[in-house]
Amino acid sequence: MKDALGSPQSMLLLGGTSEIGLATAKALVSRRTRTVVLAGRRPAALEAPVEELRALGAERVEVLAFDADDTASHADFVARAFTACGDIDVALLAFGVLGDQRSAEDAPEQAVALLRTNLVGAASLGLHVAQHLRRQGHGTLAVLSSVAGERARRSNFVYGSSKAGMDAFFEGLGDSLVGSGANVLLVRPGFVHTKMTAGLDPPPFSTTPEKVAEVIVKAIESGAERAWAPPQLRYLMSAVRHLPRSLFRRIEV
Amino acid sequence: MARPARRDEVDALLGETYGRGVIGRGLGRSYGDAAQCAGGLVIDLTRLDRVHYVDALKGLVKVEAGLSLDLLMRLLLPLGWFVPVTPGTRHVTVGGALTADIHGKNHHVDGSFCDHVERFTLVTPTGTVDVSPEAEPDLFWATAGGMGLTGVVVDATVRLCPVETAFVRVDTERARDLDDALHRMAGGDHRYQYSVAWVDCLARGASLGRSVLTRGHHARLEELPDRARPSALDFGPKAFLGAPRWLPSTLLNRASVRVFNAMWFAKAPSLERGRIQPLHAFFHPLDGVRNWNLLYGRRGLVQYQFALPLGQEAVLGTALERLSLARCPSFLAVLKRFGPANPGPLSFPIPGWTLALDAPAGWGGLAPLLDGLDELVAEAGGRVYLAKDSRLRPELLPAMYPRLDEWRRVQAKADPAGLLQSDLDRRLSLIERDRAR
Numbered sequence: 001m002k003d004a005l006g007s008p009q010s011m012l013l014l015g016g017t018s019e020i021g022l023a024t025a026k027a028l029v030s031r032r033t034r035t036v037v038l039a040g041r042r043p044a045a046l047e048a049p050v051e052e053l054r055a056l057g058a059e060r061v062e063v064l065a066f067d068a069d070d071t072a073s074h075a076d077f078v079a080r081a082f083t084a085c086g087d088i089d090v091a092l093l094a095f096g097v098l099g100d101q102r103s104a105e106d107a108p109e110q111a112v113a114l115l116r117t118n119l120v121g122a123a124s125l126g127l128h129v130a131q132h133l134r135r136q137g138h139g140t141l142a143v144l145s146s147v148a149g150e151r152a153r154r155s156n157f158v159y160g161s162s163k164a165g166m167d168a169f170f171e172g173l174g175d176s177l178v179g180s181g182a183n184v185l186l187v188r189p190g191f192v193h194t195k196m197t198a199g200l201d202p203p204p205f206s207t208t209p210e211k212v213a214e215v216i217v218k219a220i221e222s223g224a225e226r227a228w229a230p231p232q233l234r235y236l237m238s239a240v241r242h243l244p245r246s247l248f249r250r251i252e253v
Numbered sequence: 254m255a256r257p258a259r260r261d262e263v264d265a266l267l268g269e270t271y272g273r274g275v276i277g278r279g280l281g282r283s284y285g286d287a288a289q290c291a292g293g294l295v296i297d298l299t300r301l302d303r304v305h306y307v308d309a310l311k312g313l314v315k316v317e318a319g320l321s322l323d324l325l326m327r328l329l330l331p332l333g334w335f336v337p338v339t340p341g342t343r344h345v346t347v348g349g350a351l352t353a354d355i356h357g358k359n360h361h362v363d364g365s366f367c368d369h370v371e372r373f374t375l376v377t378p379t380g381t382v383d384v385s386p387e388a389e390p391d392l393f394w395a396t397a398g399g400m401g402l403t404g405v406v407v408d409a410t411v412r413l414c415p416v417e418t419a420f421v422r423v424d425t426e427r428a429r430d431l432d433d434a435l436h437r438m439a440g441g442d443h444r445y446q447y448s449v450a451w452v453d454c455l456a457r458g459a460s461l462g463r464s465v466l467t468r469g470h471h472a473r474l475e476e477l478p479d480r481a482r483p484s485a486l487d488f489g490p491k492a493f494l495g496a497p498r499w500l501p502s503t504l505l506n507r508a509s510v511r512v513f514n515a516m517w518f519a520k521a522p523s524l525e526r527g528r529i530q531p532l533h534a535f536f537h538p539l540d541g542v543r544n545w546n547l548l549y550g551r552r553g554l555v556q557y558q559f560a561l562p563l564g565q566e567a568v569l570g571t572a573l574e575r576l577s578l579a580r581c582p583s584f585l586a587v588l589k590r591f592g593p594a595n596p597g598p599l600s601f602p603i604p605g606w607t608l609a610l611d612a613p614a615g616w617g618g619l620a621p622l623l624d625g626l627d628e629l630v631a632e633a634g635g636r637v638y639l640a641k642d643s644r645l646r647p648e649l650l651p652a653m654y655p656r657l658d659e660w661r662r663v664q665a666k667a668d669p670a671g672l673l674q675s676d677l678d679r680r681l682s683l684i685e686r687d688r689a690r
Contacts, residue, residue, distance in 0.1 A: 001680035004285065004555050004643030005620050009680065031620070032646065087679065137273065137292030138676075181291050222552070222615070 001089065002138065006221030007032035008089030012081050014066070014125060015095030016040030019194040020144060022049050023213035024092055029056045031217070035085045039064040039077070060085060068095050068121030069113075078128035082136075090220055091129045092142045093122055096162075098196050104158045111158045118162035123169050130173055133182035140220055141177075142185040143170045147228065150188065150237045154249055174225055185219050187212070188237075189229040205233055258300040260317075260407050263376050266296055267405060267672070274674025277405040279346030280321060283353065284556035284611075285643035286676035287400050293674060298348055301407060304328065312413040313371065318348030318406045326532075330488040334413040335471065337369035339536050341587075343490075348406040353640035354398035354600040356607075358447035358536070361592040365602050367397035368595050369412045377404035378672040390596075395663035398600035400639055402678055403667045416471045418485040421447065421535040423469035425525045427518070431462025431570055435606070438466065438590050446470040447535070450588040453514040454576045454610060455507070462573050464588060465521040472529055481529075490533035495543040502550025502615050510582040517584075552615035555643060557623055560591060561635040562605040568633040569606055572626055576610070579622045586610035598656035598663075601638045609641070620644070639677065647681045661685060 002008050009032055013021045016038035025036055036058050038046045043063045050061045062084045066077045082088055096118045104111040126141065133139040148156055149163030167186060174184030191197060191206040212229040219227035228234040240248070257263050267275065273293035280299060281288055289295065301319035308314070309332045316325065322336055323343035329335060338350070338357045345355070351373060356365040363369075372385035375396060382404075386393045396403045424445070428434035434450050442448045445468035456463045474485055539545050546554060561569055576583070587609045591602045612619055627637065627649050636653035637645055651657050664673075664684060671686055678684050 001286070001291075001676050003645075003680060004553075004614060007620065007644070009647075034647075135273075135292055137290075 001087065002140075003032065006223060008140070008220065009033055010035035010037075010085055010087060010089050012037045012039065012088045012091040012129075014039050014068075014091065014093045014129075015144075016046045016049060016063070017042075018094035018096075018144075019196075019209040020189065020192060020212045020216075021092055021094030022052075023209040024094075024142075024216045025049075025053060026056055027210075027213045027217045028090070028220075029053050029058045033089075034059040036060070037062045037064060037081050037084050037088070039066045039081060041065065041067055066125075068117050068125065071120065071124040074124050074128050078125065078132060082132045087136050088132070088139055090140045090142060091133070092144070092216070093126060093129075094144045095121070096144065096196075098159055101156050101158055114158055115162050115165075118159070119165040119169070122166045126170060126173055130177060130182065130184075134177065134180045137181040139182045140185055140223075141170075141173075141182065142187060142216060142220060145170070145186050145188045147188050147190050147233055147237050151241050151248065155252070183223065183225065185216075185224060186226045187216055187219065187229065188226065188233070189215075190233045192229075205230055205236065254295050254297055256297045256300055260301070260374075260376075263296065263298075263301070263405055263407055264381060266294070267376050267378050270670070271672060275672055276675040277348065277352075277401045279319065279349030280344050282342055282345045282349065284554075284641045285639075286680065287353070287640060288349075289676040290674055291676055291679075296405060298405065298407075299346065305408065307332065309334065312415055313410060314413060315408060315410040316347055317408050318351070318373075319346050321346055322350065327488055329413060330416070330419050330532075331486050333416060333486065335416045335532070337363060337412060337414050338366040341537060342540050343533070343537050344540065347409050347411065348401075351406055351409055352396060352399055352401045354595070354597055354602075355640070356589075356591070356602050358449045358589065360602055361442050361448060361590045362446055363414075364592060364595055365397075365600060367394075367597060367600065370397075371410040371412060373409035374407050375404040375667075376407055377667040378670060379667060391663045392667060394595070394597040394600070395660050395667075397595065397597035398639070399597075399660065399664065400599070400677060400683070401675065402673045402684060403664055404673065414471075416486075417474040418472045418477055419488040419532050420472040420477060420481070420485070420529050421469045421532055422472040422476050423467055423528045423530050423535060425522055425528065426466050427521055427523045428462075428464040428466060430460055431464075431573055434462060434464040434466065434588065435566055435569075438588075442468070442590050444468075448590065451517070452573070452586040452588050452608070452610075453518050454573065454581060454583045454586045455511050455514050456518075457577050461577055462570070463518060465518060467535070469530070469535065476527075477529060488532065490531070490537070490540065494541060496545055496547040498544075498547055500548060500550055502552055502613065505549060505582055505584065505613055507580050507582045510584045513584050549611075549613050550615070552613065554611045555614045555619060555623070556609065556611045556641045557626070558601075558607060558609035558638040558641045559626065559630045559635055560601060560603050560605055560607040560638070561630065561633055562603055565605065565633040565635065568629060568635070569608065572608065572629060575622065575625065575629075579618050581610075581612050581619070581622060582616060583610040583612045598660035599639065599654055601636065601640070603636070605635070607638075609638075639681075639683075642677070642681075645681060650681050650683070657683075 152160035
């Protein structure tokens with residue numbers, strides 16, 4: 001149960017190895033969260049995070065295996081996650097792949113695989129989680145979207161379009177939850193220094209997983225529906241969305 | 254949400270099973286989540302508002318649990334009776350007053366609400382029970398302050414307080430700091446039926462804890478001016494102000510509250526005796542402003558109330574110091590002395606002191622500040638008030654309520670299947686349940 005200041009007591013992290021996801025879990029555990037369910041493709045990779053969360057004061061950390069691409073398994077998996085520890089106050093959907101734009105353009109099956117994970121997998125899991133949140137009558141489904149989804153760029157449109165699709169999907173899902181007690185929080189980070197972006201040149205307004213986690217925690221507590229990390233990107237992206245196309249395509253970022 | 258109009262409908266509602274539990278609700282004046290049950294059923298009891306009988310000779314009334322204290326006062330005052338305990342608002346139900354075991358400005362002499370309850374009818378998942386302290390002492394006291402988790406109270410028989418007028422004779426005095434306030438209260442409270450102090454939480458240094466004490470008793474007929482005597486028992490409070498919805502959340506900030514507090518302190522007479530005040534002005538000033546809570550803007554407010562045992566006055570000083578150092582913008586901080594406790598394991602009052610305050614929920618430093626105060630209070634053998642709590646760290650609950658396990662055993666007997674649940678109970682694990690269920 002979230003308290004009056006919006007601090008959750010339990011959390012489900014979809015994408016247990018996500019750096020932003022783990023940074024958020026740590027920030028929440030250092031507040032009120034005592035129960036965490038970490039779900040990842042390879043549970044073995046979650047041993048270290050489990051220990052870290054325990055050391056920070058989590059009383060109960062469960063590990064579950066899930067595959068975002070295997071949509072047939074999602075119903076069972078989400079049901080197990082919700083029975084593992086009773087009510088879930090926050091579910092953070094943090095998995096996703098960046099892919100390689102150049103090779104995806106030459107090998108369309110790579111683009112399809114990326115869209116399947118980032119868009120189809122997210123939509124399927126999101127719907128299952130939303131069903132459970134609706135039943136329990138409270139809880140936040142926080143979703144890691146991206147500013148890349150606000151306007152697809154020439155240099156990154158496969159990833160960008162997967163995020164644009166999921167962003168639109170969860171905005172609608174959020175509207176469908178109004179009145180149920182549950183809500184959706186869309187988080188749109190800019191460039192974040194993680195292993196997913198290692199080796200890439202950071203553009204202006206780049207940030208770190210810990211900073212994004214701060215933004216997420218604050219947004220969960222205040223009950224916000226959208227959050228940008230860093231927050232200034234909200235205004236920058238608003239301007240970017242309105243740039244003439246001929247100009248936008250020439251900007252190298 | 255169900256709104257039963259008759260008793261047997263409540264019986265039927267509790268006879269069913271719910272995956273997500275069921276809880277009774279009165280007028281929803283608890284500041285926290287005591288009367289919410291996410292995903293489950295909330296039984297709104299306000300249509301159960303009939304009066305079974307009034308014994309105007311003995312001062313006894315039997316009413317349904319959804320009747321508000323407001324209506325009860327309007328009914329009883331012309332007959333020369335007043336409710337035995339009233340909180341800061343009249344808009345609470347008898348059932349809510351009972352299950353939260355509320356206290357008022359007269360706790361130091363009269364105890365809390367359940368000390369004046371003769372008996373009540375409790376609908377539990379295992380059946381309907383006629384509960385009195387003599388016949389069912391365990392269930393009676395587990396329900397007193399049990400936050401509705403032992404069952405749904407459908408009616409109650411309450412002993413009343415005789416009055417000659419609908420007025421209070423009030424003495425007001427200023428206390429220059431906390432010590433002065435505590436000294437005046439400890440030394441003089443026994444002379445008054447009602448006593449409370451408003452504290453300026455933003456005052457610092459030498460004036461830390463400066464307060465305005467207002468203490469009084471029900472005015473006797475001969476204490477009223479001649480012209481007021483014919484209508485001595487008239488009681489017709491009206492809410493004449495309403496707070497608009499569009500106020501910004503930043504209206505109550507450090508600066509505005511500081512100015513308000515300074516003015517409030519300065520406006521109070523340093524000593525005034527025998528002022529005759531209508532009951533509602535003395536007991537329920539906030540009821541005069543409809544939706545006063547909207548003053549806090551969209552994020553709302555957090556109410557915080559703790560009690561400390563006698564002998565822990567130094568801790569009270571530390572708590573006030575922290576509030577003042579943090580510059581917590583609270584304009585309604587109230588200090589009160591508690592008398593003896595009653596046998597209820599979860600009943601809030603313990604002999605000592607209680608401080609209640611509210612603060613804007615959106616104010617950044619609130620969470621760590623109150624968490625720190627919780628620890629301070631728990632360590633000193635104190636507790637926070639469950640009817641007002643909305644953010645306690647669950648780990649501290651057993652320390653604050655050492656008789657929790659005793660309460661849990663009685664609760665489990667009344668509701669073995671775990672049908673009764675509330676968000677408060679889920680958040681604090683009041684009822685121990687297998688969380689994997």
